[in-house]
Amino acid sequence: MHQQQPIAILDSGVGGLTVAKEVMRQLPREKIVYFGDTARTPYGPRSSEEIIQFTREIVDYLIQFSPKMIVIACNTATAAALGVIRSRVAVPVVGVINPGARAAIGRSTTGCIGVIGTEGTIKSRAYDSALRELSPHVEVISETCPLFVPLVEKGNFRSPETYEAVRKSIGHLRKHPIDCLILGCTHYPFLTDTIAEVMGQNVALINSADETAREVSVILQNKRSLTRRDEIPVHQFFCSGDPILFKSIAQQWLGEQIELTPVIWQVPNIV
Amino acid sequence: MHQQQPIAILDSGVGGLTVAKEVMRQLPREKIVYFGDTARTPYGPRSSEEIIQFTREIVDYLIQFSPKMIVIACNTATAAALGVIRSRVAVPVVGVINPGARAAIGRSTTGCIGVIGTEGTIKSRAYDSALRELSPHVEVISETCPLFVPLVEKGNFRSPETYEAVRKSIGHLRKHPIDCLILGCTHYPFLTDTIAEVMGQNVALINSADETAREVSVILQNKRSLTRRDEIPVHQFFCSGDPILFKSIAQQWLGEQIELTPVIWQVPNIV
CATH class of the missing domain: 3.40.50.1860 (Rossmann fold)
Known part of the structure; x- marks a missing residue:
C-alpha cells in the first residue's frame, strides 16, 4: 500500500x-x-x-x-x-456500522441506544450485532425510515414536508429511554437539524460520518x-x-x- | 493473537x-x-x-x-x-498521543489547539508532530504543568491548592483563540472539573483516555x-x-x- x-x-x-x-x-x-x-x-x-x-x-x-x-x-x-x-x-x-456503534457505546450512559436506518439496514440487524459485539448488555431500539433517502436525494433537506416525514417516522422513539440515536444511514446527517428538533436535546445524535x-x-x-x-x-x-x-x-x-x-x-x- | x-x-x-x-x-x-x-x-x-x-x-x-x-x-x-x-x-x-491529536482535529473548528502535558511530553513536541501529520495547518499552543501529576498521585483532585495550581499553570492559555485543550497526560482527567472551571465553557477538553x-x-x-x-x-x-x-x-x-x-x-x- x-x-x-x-x-x-x-x-x-x-x-x-x-x-x-x-x-x-x-x-x-x-x-x-x-x-x-x-x-x-x-x-x-x-x-x-x-x-x-x-x-x-x-x-x-x-x-x-x-x-x-x-x-x-x-x-x-x-x-x-x-x-x-x-x-x-x-x-x-x-x-460505517462499526464506527457508529462504537461511538454510541462511548457516548451512552443509559445503555439504551436508538438506531434509524433503511429497511435493508434495520432488517439485517447489523447494528444490533455490532453494538452487542462491543458491549453485550445494551438495549437497542430500531426504526426504519424509508422516506428519508428520497428526500435527501432530491435535495429537500429542510421543508415542512421534511419535518412532517421526520416527526411521523421517529417521533414515537421519544417514548423509550434512549440517550443516543445512531443516524444509521449516511444520508441522514443532511437532515440533522430536523431530526434534532424532533428528538429533543436529551438525545445525542451519532453521526456515523x-x-x-x-x-x-x-x-x-x-x-x-x-x-x-x-x-x-x-x-x-x-x-x-x-x-x-x-x-x-x-x-x-x-x-x-x-x-x-x-x-x-x-x-x-x-x- | x-x-x-x-x-x-x-x-x-x-x-x-x-x-x-x-x-x-x-x-x-x-x-x-x-x-x-x-x-x-x-x-x-x-x-x-x-x-x-x-x-x-x-x-x-x-x-x-x-x-x-x-x-x-x-x-x-x-x-x-x-x-x-x-x-x-x-x-x-x-x-495516547495520536488518539488525543485525532480527537482534537475532529473537534476543533478554529484550528487553534491547546496542549497541556508534562515537561517530557511538551519538550518532545510529540503532539505538534501528531497534529500536523493529520492536518498540516493547525496552530498548537503548548504548556507544561509539572504540578499536576504530584497532586493527582497524592489523591488531591479538588482543593483550593489544586485550583490555584491549575489557574496559575494554564489560566493564561485563555488569551489564545483555542477551542480545544488536549489533556496531554493521563493524570489530568482526574482534574477535569477544575481545568474546565479555569478554561471556561468555550474550550472543549479532549480527554485522551x-x-x-x-x-x-x-x-x-x-x-x-x-x-x-x-x-x-x-x-x-x-x-x-x-x-x-x-x-x-x-x-x-x-x-x-x-x-x-x-x-x-x-x-x-x-x-
Missing part, C-alpha cells in the same frame, strides 16, 4: 458525501475518489443479493484508481456487502499509510445518475469548507 | 487508570492487566533514556501475561518510547481480535510503589462504575 494512493469512498448516492466531507476535514492531505450510485438509489428496499452485486460493480470500477483503502459509506451496503468486499480486495475495507472518518484516520495512521504529500489533493467524483443534480448537492454540501478545484465528472459504463 | 488474551495497560502511576476505566466501559468483555510505576512517578522530569528504560522493563514484565495489545497509557512514555516498544513486540502497541479506548476498540475489532467471552473479566492490577495508596485511588476512580472482584496486588521485582 502506497501512502500517496487515494481513499475510495462509495455510496448508493449523495449520502456518502457526509463521510467524504469529514475525511477531507480530518485528513485534509488525503485524496478521495468518490462514487455515488445515484442511478440506482435508494438501496434500502433492494434485496441483499442485488446490493452485493451493485457494491461489487462499484468496487471493481474504483479499483482502477489503486485505492489504499475502500470506505463503504452506505449503511445498507455495509450491512449486506462488507464481508464479501473484504474477501475480494487486498486493502482495508471500512464500513464523523466516526467513520475518525476510523479511517486510525487505521491509516496505524498502518503508517497516511500521505506525506503537502499539496492540496484534487478529489475525483463519479456518479451513475444525473450529474447536474449530484454536482449541485455535492457543492452545496462540500463547498463551504473546501475548494473543489478540477473535479472530473464521469458516468461509468455500468448497468 | 488470541481473542481471549488480555489488554496490557501501563503508566507511570495511577494516570493510566483513566484509560483503563474507559476500556472497561467501552469494551466490558475485555480483560485488563494494568501496571502503574508508582515507585518512580513522575516520569515528566526524567530523561528520555530513563523513560525508555523504565517502559521497556514494564513491558518485559507484562509480556508474561501474553497480552494481545499493549497500551502505553502515559503521554511521557508514549512520546519517548512508543517507537522502541513497537520494534520490540509483535502485538499492536497503542500510545476516552479517545485511546476508542482506538483500542477500532484496532482490535478490525483485527477480529475482540474477545467472544461472555463472563465478566477479572482484571489484574500491579504497582511498583505503595499498594495501599494505589488501591485507594484506583477504587475511588474505578469503583463507582464497575465491580472489582478478586484483584491481585503485587509489587514486581524491578529496581
Whole structure:
C-alpha cells in the first residue's frame, strides 16, 4: 500500500458525501475518489443479493484508481456487502456500522441506544450485532425510515414536508429511554437539524460520518499509510445518475469548507 | 493473537487508570492487566533514556501475561518510547498521543489547539508532530504543568491548592483563540472539573483516555481480535510503589462504575 494512493469512498448516492466531507476535514492531505450510485438509489428496499452485486460493480470500477483503502459509506451496503468486499480486495475495507456503534457505546450512559436506518439496514440487524459485539448488555431500539433517502436525494433537506416525514417516522422513539440515536444511514446527517428538533436535546445524535472518518484516520495512521504529500489533493467524483443534480448537492454540501478545484465528472459504463 | 488474551495497560502511576476505566466501559468483555510505576512517578522530569528504560522493563514484565495489545497509557512514555516498544513486540502497541491529536482535529473548528502535558511530553513536541501529520495547518499552543501529576498521585483532585495550581499553570492559555485543550497526560482527567472551571465553557477538553479506548476498540475489532467471552473479566492490577495508596485511588476512580472482584496486588521485582 502506497501512502500517496487515494481513499475510495462509495455510496448508493449523495449520502456518502457526509463521510467524504469529514475525511477531507480530518485528513485534509488525503485524496478521495468518490462514487455515488445515484442511478440506482435508494438501496434500502433492494434485496441483499442485488446490493452485493451493485457494491461489487462499484468496487471493481474504483479499483482502477489503486485505492489504499475502500470506505463503504452506505449503511445498507455495509450491512449486506462488507464481508464479501473484504474477501475480494487486498486493502482495508471500512464500513460505517462499526464506527457508529462504537461511538454510541462511548457516548451512552443509559445503555439504551436508538438506531434509524433503511429497511435493508434495520432488517439485517447489523447494528444490533455490532453494538452487542462491543458491549453485550445494551438495549437497542430500531426504526426504519424509508422516506428519508428520497428526500435527501432530491435535495429537500429542510421543508415542512421534511419535518412532517421526520416527526411521523421517529417521533414515537421519544417514548423509550434512549440517550443516543445512531443516524444509521449516511444520508441522514443532511437532515440533522430536523431530526434534532424532533428528538429533543436529551438525545445525542451519532453521526456515523464523523466516526467513520475518525476510523479511517486510525487505521491509516496505524498502518503508517497516511500521505506525506503537502499539496492540496484534487478529489475525483463519479456518479451513475444525473450529474447536474449530484454536482449541485455535492457543492452545496462540500463547498463551504473546501475548494473543489478540477473535479472530473464521469458516468461509468455500468448497468 | 488470541481473542481471549488480555489488554496490557501501563503508566507511570495511577494516570493510566483513566484509560483503563474507559476500556472497561467501552469494551466490558475485555480483560485488563494494568501496571502503574508508582515507585518512580513522575516520569515528566526524567530523561528520555530513563523513560525508555523504565517502559521497556514494564513491558518485559507484562509480556508474561501474553497480552494481545499493549497500551502505553502515559503521554511521557508514549512520546519517548512508543517507537522502541513497537520494534520490540509483535502485538499492536497503542500510545495516547495520536488518539488525543485525532480527537482534537475532529473537534476543533478554529484550528487553534491547546496542549497541556508534562515537561517530557511538551519538550518532545510529540503532539505538534501528531497534529500536523493529520492536518498540516493547525496552530498548537503548548504548556507544561509539572504540578499536576504530584497532586493527582497524592489523591488531591479538588482543593483550593489544586485550583490555584491549575489557574496559575494554564489560566493564561485563555488569551489564545483555542477551542480545544488536549489533556496531554493521563493524570489530568482526574482534574477535569477544575481545568474546565479555569478554561471556561468555550474550550472543549479532549480527554485522551476516552479517545485511546476508542482506538483500542477500532484496532482490535478490525483485527477480529475482540474477545467472544461472555463472563465478566477479572482484571489484574500491579504497582511498583505503595499498594495501599494505589488501591485507594484506583477504587475511588474505578469503583463507582464497575465491580472489582478478586484483584491481585503485587509489587514486581524491578529496581
